[in-house]
Amino acid sequence: xxxxxxxxxxxxxxxxxxxxxxxxxxxxxxxxxxxxxxxxxxxxxxxxxxxxxxxxxxxxxxxxxxxxxxxxxxxxxxxxxxxxxxxxxxxxxxxxxxxxxxxxxxxxxxxxxxxxxxxxxxxxxxxxxxxxxxxxxxxxxxxxxxxxxxxxxxxxxxxxxxxxxxxxxxxxxxxxxxxxxxxxxxxxxxxxxxxxxxxxxxxxxxxxxxxxxxxxxxxxx
Amino acid sequence: xxxxxxxxxxxxxxxxxxxxxxxxxxxxxxxxxxxxxxxxxxxxxxxxxxxxxxxxxxxxxxxxxxxxxxxxxxxxxxxxxxxxxxxxxxxxxxxxxxxxxxxxxxxxxxxxxxxxxxxxxxxxxxxxxxxxxxxxxxxxxxxxxxxxxxxxxxxxxxxxxxxxxxx
Numbered sequence: 582x583x584x585x586x587x588x589x590x591x592x593x594x595x596x597x598x599x600x601x602x603x604x605x606x607x608x609x610x611x612x613x614x615x616x617x618x619x620x621x622x623x624x625x626x627x628x629x630x631x632x633x634x635x636x637x638x639x640x641x642x643x644x645x646x647x648x649x650x651x652x653x654x655x656x657x658x659x660x661x662x663x664x665x666x667x668x669x670x671x672x673x674x675x676x677x678x679x680x681x682x683x684x685x686x687x688x689x690x691x692x693x694x695x696x697x698x699x700x701x702x703x704x705x706x707x708x709x710x711x712x713x714x715x716x717x718x719x720x721x722x723x724x725x726x727x728x729x730x731x732x733x734x735x736x737x738x739x740x741x742x743x744x745x746x747x748x749x750x751x752x753x754x755x756x757x758x759x760x761x762x763x764x765x766x767x768x769x770x771x772x773x774x775x776x777x778x779x780x781x782x783x784x785x786x787x788x789x790x791x792x793x794x795x796x797x798x799x800x801x802x
Numbered sequence: 803x804x805x806x807x808x809x810x811x812x813x814x815x816x817x818x819x820x821x822x823x824x825x826x827x828x829x830x831x832x833x834x835x836x837x838x839x840x841x842x843x844x845x846x847x848x849x850x851x852x853x854x855x856x857x858x859x860x861x862x863x864x865x866x867x868x869x870x871x872x873x874x875x876x877x878x879x880x881x882x883x884x885x886x887x888x889x890x891x892x893x894x895x896x897x898x899x900x901x902x903x904x905x906x907x908x909x910x911x912x913x914x915x916x917x918x919x920x921x922x923x924x925x926x927x928x929x930x931x932x933x934x935x936x937x938x939x940x941x942x943x944x945x946x947x948x949x950x951x952x953x954x955x956x957x958x959x960x961x962x963x964x965x966x967x968x969x
Contacts, residue, residue: 652841656832663831747952749945751929751937766923766955775926782937784919784927784944802934 605632613671615794618751618801620787621744622678622686623794625702633668637661679709682744684737687713713737746788753782756798761789830879834886844887849873850880852893855900862907868931877905877935905936912936916944920951 612626640661647654679686679701687709690701701709716737725733758777763785765772777783777793782802793799825845828836836842849855849872861869873879880901888894912932919927929937 659832659835745949747949749948751941751945763926766925766952770923770925780930782929782932784929786925802937 605629605636609633609671610667611797611800613667613674615801616671616674619791619794620746620748620750621791622675622682622700624698624700625675625705627702630668630671630702633664637664637668675705676708678744679705680712682741683709683712683716684741685743688738746786746791748787749784750787750790751782751784751802752790752794752799753802754779754799758793758798761793763789830882834882837887844883844890846883846887846891847873847879849876850883850891850897852896852900855897855904859900859904859907862904866911868908868911868929870931871933874933875935876901876933908932908936909939912940916940920944920947923951 608626609629612623612629616623640657644654644657644661647657686700690699690706690709693699699706720735721733725735754777757779760774761777762772762774777799787794790799794801833842833844837844849858854872858869858872880897883891884894884898891897915927918924
């Protein structure tokens with residue numbers, strides 16, 4: 582879809598990574614779908630988002646220069662709207678998860694090792710911290726300060742539910758994987774391993790395949 | 803993103819690849835939009851043909867498992883093309899019926915499989931020949947039901963700290 586309107590062969594994000602146009606679209610849609618169907622907040626993808634935003638800006642600029650009433654103009658406009666929709670959906674999906682799991686998201690970010698990819702963009706991180714602070718103030722003013730002194734503390738980390746990594750997800754395999762362990766559902770069953778063939782589709786617990794989603798070996802659908 | 807061939811008859815098409823009278827491949831969303839503006843004619847995919855679809859429908863009814871479909875988006879394409887471009891598609895009504903019959907057969911099989919999946923408390927299923935539209939019809943319901951069952955099951959035994967919430 583990007584190819585109709587885009588004149589740039591390669592796009593470089595602010596981080597300096599060059600991403601070929603076709604791969605950008607695919608990576609972007611992949612990230613969007615994964616985020617929609619994963620029960621937890623996934624790694625943030627700053628290079629993809631930067632490139633997409635740059636792409637949008639470039640297309641808007643092109644549009645301003647184009648002749649009016651051109652068929653091309655309306656097609657470009659539709660393309661811009663489509664990309665905007667996906668971008669907006671992606672960012673909102675992340676915000677919903679941040680709000681839902683805020684103490685765990687912040688905890689994960691705090692305990693992240695050096696060099697490990699971040700799950701929050703700088704803006705998202707600021708948002709999460711603010712959200713946490715606001716929630717604490719709200720709880721304090723509405724209820725906690727009226728409680729007897731020994732009950733005035735609440736651990737948000739303990740009381741806010743964690744994402745359910747045991748939920749089932751549908752996926753499509755992009756890169757063949759061998760010996761994926763399937764854990765038993767009941768005590769009578771035993772665990773077994775399966776191979777994931779490229780192009781096949783599966784229904785399985787998210788926990789087992791979480792690293793494969795992160796690496797791009799499978800796509801959630 | 804599915805592609806659709808369309809034919810541009812009018813001289814209004816300035817875009818590079820669009821030459822009046824020559825077929826060109828475009829994404830479906832663009833094809834539908836141009837068709838709505840009466841700038842082109844849509845050419846149906848080659849599987850959208852009565853004999854072919856009859857074969858597919860009969861094959862699906864014969865097998866217990868899911869047979870591969872001519873397009874991963876067969877349902878969406880049928881609906882869109884028949885809604886917006888039925889004048890470009892020969893025997894549109896027959897085609898609509900045939901695709902619907904195939905769809906119904908497949909959904910019935912899907913409901914059966916989902917039922918047995920839940921009953922036997924399976925941990926994994928392979929769904930190769932299912933299209934996205936079919937998966938999404940029951941998918942959310944199925945995964946949420948499985949999640950609920952999981953929660954009920956793991957709360958039956960007092961387990962180690964991991965899942966319980968303490969205050």
